[in-house]
Amino acid sequence: MGKGDTRNEDQPGGKRGEMIVVCSAKGGIGRTVMAVNLAVALTKKNIQIGLLDGSFQFGDVALALDLHPTFTIKDIAENIESMDRYTLAGFLIQHSSGVKVLAAPERPEYADLVTPALIDRACDLLLSHHDYLIVDTGAGLQEKTLQFIEKADQIFVLTTLEMTAIKNTKLMLETLEVLGYKDKVQLIINRSTMDSVIKAPDVPDILGVESTIYVPNDFHLVSQSLNIGIPFVMNQAKTETAKAIFKMAEQLISRREISLFQPKQASFIQQLFHKTSKNITSIF
Ligand SMILES: Nc1ncnc2c1ncn2[C@@H]1O[C@H](COP(=O)(O)OP(=O)(O)O)[C@@H](O)[C@H]1O
Numbered sequence: 229m230g231k232g233d234t235r236n237e238d239q240p241g242g243k244r245g246e247m248i249v250v251c252s253a254k255g256g257i258g259r260t261v262m263a264v265n266l267a268v269a270l271t272k273k274n275i276q277i278g279l280l281d282g283s284f285q286f287g288d289v290a291l292a293l294d295l296h297p298t299f300t301i302k303d304i305a306e307n308i309e310s311m312d313r314y315t316l317a318g319f320l321i322q323h324s325s326g327v328k329v330l331a332a333p334e335r336p337e338y339a340d341l342v343t344p345a346l347i348d349r350a351c352d353l354l355l356s357h358h359d360y361l362i363v364d365t366g367a368g369l370q371e372k373t374l375q376f377i378e379k380a381d382q383i384f385v386l387t388t389l390e391m392t393a394i395k396n397t398k399l400m401l402e403t404l405e406v407l408g409y410k411d412k413v414q415l416i417i418n419r420s421t422m423d424s425v426i427k428a429p430d431v432p433d434i435l436g437v438e439s440t441i442y443v444p445n446d447f448h449l450v451s452q453s454l455n456i457g458i459p460f461v462m463n464q465a466k467t468e469t470a471k472a473i474f475k476m477a478e479q480l481i482s483r484r485e486i487s488l489f490q491p492k493q494a495s496f497i498q499q500l501f502h503k504t505s506k507n508i509t510s511i512f
């Protein structure tokens with residue numbers, strides 16, 4: 229049992245986890261690769277990870293993990309009102325890494341069954357019993373992706389160095405800023421070592437961002453990983469691409485640990501002491 233399991237026991241339904249949404253302006257940028265590998269890399273840290281395939285029409289999280297879902301998010305639509313985190317657990321598919329997956333519907337026409345209310349409830353329940361909820365999304369800023377973005381603690385915006393990707397990522401970042409989400413956005417340049425006219429170190433300036441994460445290009449590694457349905461962080465941990473994902477997981481966890489151990493509000497005694505010591509210093 230992860231150490232977080234005790235934290236929320238007294239408040240079922242309360243938020244425990246941090247929600248990370250993986251999105252990009254264009255398709256084929258590496259969102260699914262990032263979502264599954266990051267989710268698996270985080271489980272190596274002995275914490276509970278939920279993974280939601282929010283690409284409701286053509287989700288391929290299950291494929292990338294070689295899972296054959298019995299249930300998908302559409303199956304919880306009927307009894308969402310009475311659903312609690314224990315019944316929801318029956319609809320999750322456990323990957324061998326420990327990641328719990330809520331899969332996307334098996335056919336694109338079922339995507340309409342996934343309503344905003346269902347998304348809201350599913351995310352809240354998943355967040356109540358996982359330390360992280362990673363959400364893969366469809367390309368662009370569709371309505372359902374915007375719903376995830378609004379709920380997210382962090383928004384990972386992926387781009388590659390291709391001209392069209394950069395152009396559309398700029399538009400996406402501008403839109404997210406207008407919507408007031410700038411502080412939650414983290415830019416990730418995927419395939420950052422690929423041969424391109426635009427060079428990775430120039431991208432932060434082009435896109436006007438301060439912090440950027442670089443994930444190296446490794447076509448053979450990534451395509452083979454997708455083909456066999458084994459995330460490369462599991463069996464190719466020494467590669468530079470896997471190391472970049474582990475570094476991200478490391479940084480996420482250390483940030484989370486710092487925020488968990490920082491007292492959110494001073495206790496009554498601390499407040500009292502603070503007031504008293506202020507009075508004492510003002511005497512001198
Ligand atoms: N770091 C990488 N290096 C090389 N190829 C990659 C990398 N990340 C993703 N790819 C390739 O990009 C393609 C799209 O990845 P995918 O995760 O399915 O994109 P998306 O979910 O954004 O549509 C895949 O064929 C995958 O092999």
Ligand SMILES: [Mg+2]
Pocket residue numbers: 259260261283288
């Ligand atoms: Mg995808």
